[in-house]
Amino acid sequence: MxxxxxxxxxxxxxxxxxxxxxxxxxxxxxxxxxxxxxxxxxxxxxxxxxxxxxxxxxxxxxxxxxxxxxxxxxxxxxxxxxxxxxxxxxSPSFRFPAGNLITVEKLNRKWSRAKLPKLGWVRFRSSRPIGGIIRSATVSRKGGRWFVSFLVEDGLLTPEHHPGTPVGVDRGVKVAATLSTGRFHDRPFASPGEKARHLRLQRKLARKKKGGANRAKILKSLGRIATRAVDRRTDFCARLARQLTTRHSMVVLENLRTTNMTASAKGTPEEPGKRVRQKSGLNRAILDKGWHRLELALRNAARRTGTRIVLVDPAYTSQTCYRCKVVDANSRESQAEFVCTSCAHTDHADVNAAKNILHAAGHAVSACGDLGVARSVKQEPAPPRGQAHQPALPLVGIPRP
Incomplete structure (x- = not known):
């Protein structure tokens, strides 16, 4: 059904x-x-x-x-x-927008059941408590399995003030996220065995006839491998977003247009592109790290903590020395080593870029005072009582009908 x-x-x-x-x-x-x-x-x-x-x-x-x-x-x-x-x-998906027609009952510690229109009672594995009034339910299929997700109204407002400090985040291909504090966050999303099996299945898929049963089986196997990698990537972004929004009052990111950055370099028959294979490899590396998914996870988690998400111009952040502000492409000697040609300042290249990203936001100190620097930042006026400090951000997940 x-x-x-x-x-x-x-x-x-x-x-x-x-x-x-x-x-x-x-x-x-x-x-x-x-x-x-x-x-x-x-x-x-x-x-x-x-x-x-x-x-x-x-x-x-x-x-x-x-x-x-x-x-x-x-x-x-x-x-x-x-x-x-x-x-x-x-992937098939549909939404039941009438929350008053949906009933959820707890069966035991792991399992619950939901009564959905025309589907009746459906058992599902409970990943977390409902914790609010159900507004809608979305049923979707992913990796050969069916999932149900509920949009609930918990009555919580975004906090007016966050006591943490700002932080800059540099998203890279080698390391998924590097903080201005010097911490690195990364993990593999697919094992070497899964990559080899995925490549072997792709070669078998190229030899199958479209519409055949064997082709459908191979597509199903490829979908299971890709789903596991997507789940790991989603979990990594959610965990990192939770840590950053809990500890820091502002998270500064580069305004990266991943859709444009991962466009193909094939060009046209009249003007064919150059270094197409190298560009395709870079595109796969960018998409594998989940740059845009991390930004969405940060915006979603910031609604509960009051953290501000700021986007800055990414131009020359990896070529600028954080200490003397001199821009020189030769300062970055390798992927991880940054040695300024002007003041001989040495730092990890990604950490230096993350510090430049934080400085580009114009908030090098917290909103409540100085942190050992000569310039202060005025505290923003508080909004009226009862309103959220952060403007309404788009929901990551099920939009309210």
Whole structure:
């Protein structure tokens, strides 16, 4: 039933997206056409359910929530930048937005069960207590297994003040995160055996015919290996984000556009790219360290601690000497060694970059006073009572309907 619900949501998404693109194309070419939004498509969905019985299998509010998600994606990214949900590239997922129709009961220390519309009672492994009023539930499939996640309202507000000190974080390819305090945080996300098996399965996949049963088995095995690496990466980012937001009042990061940085260097047939294989290897290394995932985890954890997340310009942070501020590419003698050509200052290259990132934010001292330096930073005015100190940040996970 979950697979069928996911297929119905995928069909509704693709049909509604195609309809939106047709309306936009008519409007840009001067033809007669109107505005195609959520309300129009929701009314047409109700008419389609009366004519097509197969649409009645899934709950109505699940399909309507799919249209809401599509409407939000089109408004934020643009209609022609929203991707199709392909059958073999999209993991099935759907959301129950009516929290009053969801009931969760604790069975024992490890297991619980949830009553979901048209699915009935479903047992699941409890990873943590619910801890609030349920607003929605999302069912998704990952790595051949089904997961349910609940969006709850716990009634907590972001603290107005954080007693910690600022810290700069340099995200790298060799080490995932280096702090301005001199600490390094990194871990392997895939073992050598998993990498070798993944490569062997990719070679076998290239020899299989599309649509065959053996190809489906290999894809399933590849998905299990990739899922384990993703879970480890997610756990690493969540743990590191929790540590940083608990100890520090402000976390400074480089404003890195990972989508642009990991673009292919193939170029066009008229102007082919150079060093394509080297660039593809760098792209895999960047994506493996999870730079953007760490930023999302920090923003998510900062909502509970009041930590400020600041992004600065990444230009020349790895080539600038933290002591004398001289910019010279020759100062970085290797990946880990930094020796300034002007003042002979020596430091780890990533630590020096993290200190420059912290200094670029303009908050070298805490908001409450000096820390042995000649320049002070004024404390920010407190917001009105009852309001959060940090502005509302986008949720990482299930958005509220």
């Amino acid at each position: 979950c697979t069928e619900f996911g297929d119905l949501c995928r069909a509704v998404w693709n049909t509604a997206l195609d309809q939106r693109r047709q309306y936009v194309d008519r409007y840009t070419r001067g033809r007669q056409g109107g505005f195609c939004g959520y309300h129009l498509q929701a009314a047409q969905l109700a008419e389609a359910k009366a004519e097509e019985p197969w649409l009645k299998v899934a709950p109505s509010h699940v399909l309507q929530q799919t249209l809401k998600d599509l409407d939000r994606a089109c408004r934020e990214k643009g209609t022609f930048k929203v991707r199709w949900r392909a059958k073999y590239r999209w």
